[in-house]
Amino acid sequence: METSARIAGVRITHPDRVLDPVLGVRKRDLAEYFAAVARWMMPHVRHRPLTLVRCPEGHEEGCFYQRHASRGFPAEVDRVPVVEPDGATELLVVRRRRGLVALAQVGVLEVHTWLARIDRPLRPDRVGFDLDPGPEVPWSAVVEAALLLRERLRAEGVQAWVKTTGGKGLHLIVPIARRYSFDAARGWARRVAVALAAAQPQRFTLEPRKDARPRRIYVDVLRNAYGASMVAPYSPRARPGLTVSVPVDWEELATGVDPDAWTIATVPLRLRQQPDPWADVGRRGQRLPVSESR
DNA sequence: GCGAGCG
DNA sequence: CGCTCGCAACGCACG
DNA sequence: CGTGCG
Ligand SMILES: [Mn+2]
Ligand SMILES: [Mn+2]
Numbered sequence: 001m002e003t004s005a006r007i008a009g010v011r012i013t014h015p016d017r018v019l020d021p022v023l024g025v026r027k028r029d030l031a032e033y034f035a036a037v038a039r040w041m042m043p044h045v046r047h048r049p050l051t052l053v054r055c056p057e058g059h060e061e062g063c064f065y066q067r068h069a070s071r072g073f074p075a076e077v078d079r080v081p082v083v084e085p086d087g088a089t090e091l092l093v094v095r096r097r098r099g100l101v102a103l104a105q106v107g108v109l110e111v112h113t114w115l116a117r118i119d120r121p122l123r124p125d126r127v128g129f130d131l132d133p134g135p136e137v138p139w140s141a142v143v144e145a146a147l148l149l150r151e152r153l154r155a156e157g158v159q160a161w162v163k164t165t166g167g168k169g170l171h172l173i174v175p176i177a178r179r180y181s182f183d184a185a186r187g188w189a190r191r192v193a194v195a196l197a198a199a200q201p202q203r204f205t206l207e208p209r210k211d212a213r214p215r216r217i218y219v220d221v222l223r224n225a226y227g228a229s230m231v232a233p234y235s236p237r238a239r240p241g242l243t244v245s246v247p248v249d250w251e252e253l254a255t256g257v258d259p260d261a262w263t264i265a266t267v268p269l270r271l272r273q274q275p276d277p278w279a280d281v282g283r284r285g286q287r288l289p290v291s292e293s294r
Numbered sequence: 295g296c297g298a299g300c301g
Numbered sequence: 302c303g304c305t306c307g308c309a310a311c312g313c314a315c316g
Numbered sequence: 317c318g319t320g321c322g
Contacts, residue, residue, distance in 0.1 A: 051310070051311085052309095054309070064308085064309055064310085065309080065310045065311080066309050066310075067309090067310050067311075068309080068310085069309095070308070070309050071308090071309095073309090106309095186313090208314090222312080222313060222314080225311095225312055225313065226311095226312075227310080227311055227312060228311080228312060228313085229311095
């Protein structure tokens with residue numbers, strides 16, 4: 001058993017360390033996964049500040065969040081100076097494939113991206129809707145909820161894209177022009193969520209606590225804030241089997257998908273066999289129907 | 295996973 | 302020299 | 317302000 005390996009040009013120590021006992025995923029498998037999906041994942045990651053979930057001894061042994069470089073952090077991951085609302089800092093950005101692969105070396109199981117790009121971190125270029133079902137909500141109802149939200153967004157005049165979360169919910173994103181503050185974008189998203197909950201109170205709620213809404217879906221718009229993030233397209237999740245957040249076509253979603261079947265073992269083949277449903281995301285930044293534009 | 299620093 | 306230990310995020314809503 | 321939440 002070697003103590004070190006080179007994968008896609010990146011040094012991986014202890015390549016046979018097991019990060020997920022369920023699938024038997026080793027560090028080398030994770031590194032090879034990132035190398036395999038880089039072509040599709042990088043466009044959604046490249047220009048964005050990152051929030052990472054690291055589990056160096058596997059997700060069963062505990063994980064922690066990381067937003068800034070620590071001593072010894074891989075040089076393949078870029079540090080970018082940013083002027084924040086209060087003071088200056090340095091954020092992490094993966095600009096190249098090797099950076100993505102290097103994340104495996106430090107035990108990153110989840111890659112979360114901000115909803116703004118690094119060059120203008122105060123101006124979101126996406127609005128995110130996070131559908132969080134209560135424990136009693138069947139998958140079919142989560143799909144129906146996403147389709148209802150999509151209709152509502154259409155009525156607002158915007159187009160949305162959808163992906164699985166790697167968990168039990170769905171994420172919708174709306175690419176927008178970078179002319180709104182996070183407060184304005186979140187305010188609009190909250191109004192959409194409130195209208196949805198008013199129209200279908202048996203399905204939707206703005207109550208986050210699961211025990212207070214076992215049969216309803218929490219429409220979480222709080223990801224739309226400075227420094228907040230959502231799990232990136234094609235990121236694994238730190239859970240048994242290392243499921244993956246997978247972009248899907250609306251048609252495919254309505255026809256029926258099994259999100260648990262998408263893991264780091266199965267997603268690379270899917271990507272090689274069919275077009276990426278998010279390939280055309282954000283070609284144009286959409287305008288939001290808000291009075292307060294900036 | 296890394297590295298400062300203690301025994 | 303080997304090992305242990307400290308460390309690795311943050312913004313919003315609510316009361 | 318602290319606490320819960322994601
Ligand atoms: Mn969620
Ligand atoms: Mn959520």
